[in-house]
Amino acid sequence: MILIIDDDVAVRVSLSLLLKQKGFRSKEAASANEALQLAEQYPFELILMDMNFSIETTGHDGLQLLGQFKKLLPQIPVILITGWGSIGLAVEGMRAGAADFITKPWSNEYLLQSVQTALSLSSHKAGNDESLTRKKLDQQYDLRNIVGQDPRLLQILKKIGQIAPTDASVLIEGESGTGKELIAEAVHRNSLRKNQPFVKVNLGGISSSLFESEMFGHKRGAFTDAKADRTGRFEMANKGTIFLDEIGELDLNSQVKLLRVLQDRTYEVLGDSRSRKLDIRVVCATNRNLEQLVEEGKFREDLFYRINLIKVKLPSxxxxxxxxxxxxxxxxxxxxxxxxxxxxxxxxxxxxxxxxxxxxxxxxxxxxxxxxxxxxxxxxxxxxxxxxxxxxxGPAKAGDKALPAVGTMTLDEMEASMIRKSMLFYHNNISKVARALGLSRAALYRRLEKFGIPYDITD
Known part of the structure; x- marks a missing residue:
């Protein structure tokens, strides 16, 4: 049973009818006190709640109620409902333990998807299984090309198998070369979307000026060089899974555009004002510390929570x-x-x-x-x-292993130094340098231009 909390009777009735059509039973509450009373009477599995229950729209009453629910019913997932202009409130709610947030006006399909995902995830009990073996996992899930029997890896594979059938967004973290793409493919192969497209996008190789065209597509004549229609990556991946690699490399302007798509599940092709619906599962990967980037103001916190419903940290x-x-x-x-x-x-x-x-x-x-x-x-x-x-x-030499003393060199200077050494070692062979540094060619080109390092464009 689902508890719906909103002071607007129209919203409550609309959500109740939508959930009823999909076989869910629900109870409605117009205030925080009424909601808490119902919570004592019924065994709710999920809570859908607005962030405001009074004339004031600060959202503090919603955050206070969320805190009460997390103390009284910590295992029950809570999905927040808020306006697009109040996403900051939803981010605060996610910090306080909410499972997800939906913006008004919502997409019925996405709201139901979020509800089903939250219910499915809450049914999985966490914990270590000492009898867990690679053989058992291979019998249950499709884990081809993933090699290893380390206990930490087995726990990760078990987690992947459990969350794959849901539509939960997954963030895969880990150093370069740890197999993040293989994990993303495993999520797709074990999902209900396995017979639909799996589209890989290296965001580190897409410039800000080309982001919309690459991701959303364009119509002929949309801009000067648009000689023909182009299908965007999101359209290619519709009904399936899109894998956004190197998401930590995305600039802030592109992050806003990506957030809109992930939030509303709609997009517009450049040169075409008609909005198109999107049914997609999102898996992201990064070798950077996104939480640190959020603190530094280089990565949007609302986007971080949108892609971070499930986190998988790969061991080196x-x-x-x-x-x-x-x-x-x-x-x-x-x-x-x-x-x-x-x-x-x-x-x-x-x-x-x-x-x-x-x-x-x-x-x-x-x-x-x-x-x-x-x-x-x-x-x-x-x-x-x-x-x-x-x-x-290899490019690493014994004398190069020691890092410079703290304060003597910035991260950009260290990165530029390593790229210059690699270019020298591999005689400016872009492909070899990119492989050695764990970058795509496009991402390396961007760094070469950023640091003013000369290179041969014909390579």
Whole structure:
């Protein structure tokens, strides 16, 4: 049963009828006192509440009631309803423990989706399962190409399997090369949208001026260079899942446009004033600390809460070293077929040596090291010395490992320095530098222009 709290009788009746059509039972309250009384009488599973119950529209009465509910019924999810101009209130509510927020006028489809997602998520009990094994997970879920048996990874995979059937937005955090894209694909493959499109977008490679055209599409003649109609990424992903990688790289102006789409589930193609509806699941990824960016004013807090309904933090490879031999064997198995070397093997000593590597580039660095070694080795049994020879060719040198003293260099200066060193080491080969730094070519081009580093556009 769902509790609806709003001082506007029209809103209460509208929500009650909408929920009834989908098989939900509900009770209505016009005030905070009435709501608390009903909460004592009925076993509610979810609360839908407006932020204002008086002539004043400060939202303080709504926040106060939310706080009371989180104390009395901490396990019951609360979805807030507010006007677009009061999203700041909703953000405060999310900090206080609300499950989601809906803006007026709402989309019936999105509101129902939010209700069903909150109910589904609240039914999953958190906790460690000591009997959890990779075999059991593989029997339940489609986790192809994700290699590992580390207990932390298994808990993440279990969580992915549980939340995948919902439409909850997912934020995947982790260092570069930890496999964030594979996790996003697993969310999609185990969802009810698995037979619909899965569209990947690297936001770090899209300039602010092209953001609307890339994401929403444009009509011919919408601007000077619009020679033909273009389908946007959101339209490509409609009914399916959109994966927004490097979301921490998005500028504030583009963040506002993205928030509008995620909030209203509508968008407009450039050159066409007609609004189009969107039915989509959003998965984002970043290797940056978004909470810190929010504090610095570089990332919108309302967007952060919109994409952060479920957070998945991937461990670095150095935090799960026992998975390194499994990953190496997986890579070699694939390379046997790729390079037609069926007799290829790796010695136990080589596996032990690889397990001790720091691997700051994580899985991506390990994969590149294994492939380089396979390409240059003439022997069918790979030894530690084969990998040592290739590891020494990496851009990181012993003298470069020490970081500068605090206060002697800004983050931008450190980033520019690393890019210059990488450009020098790889003889200005953009593709190799981008791979070494864990960037897309487009994202690297942006940084080269930002720091005024010369490069050859023909590369």
């Amino acid at each position: 490879l150095r935090e799960r070293p026992d998975d390194i031999p499994l990953l190496v064997q997986f890579f070699i198995s694939n390379l046997k077929r790729t390079y037609n070397r069926p007799e290829l093997e790796i010695s136990q000593r080589a596996l032990y040596w690889l397990k001790e590597l720091p691997l700051p580039g994580n899985i991506r660095e390990l994969k590149n090291l294994v492939e380089r070694t396979v390409l240059v080795s003439e022997s069918e049994i790979l030894e530690a010395e084969d990998f040592q020879a290739q590891a020494q060719q």
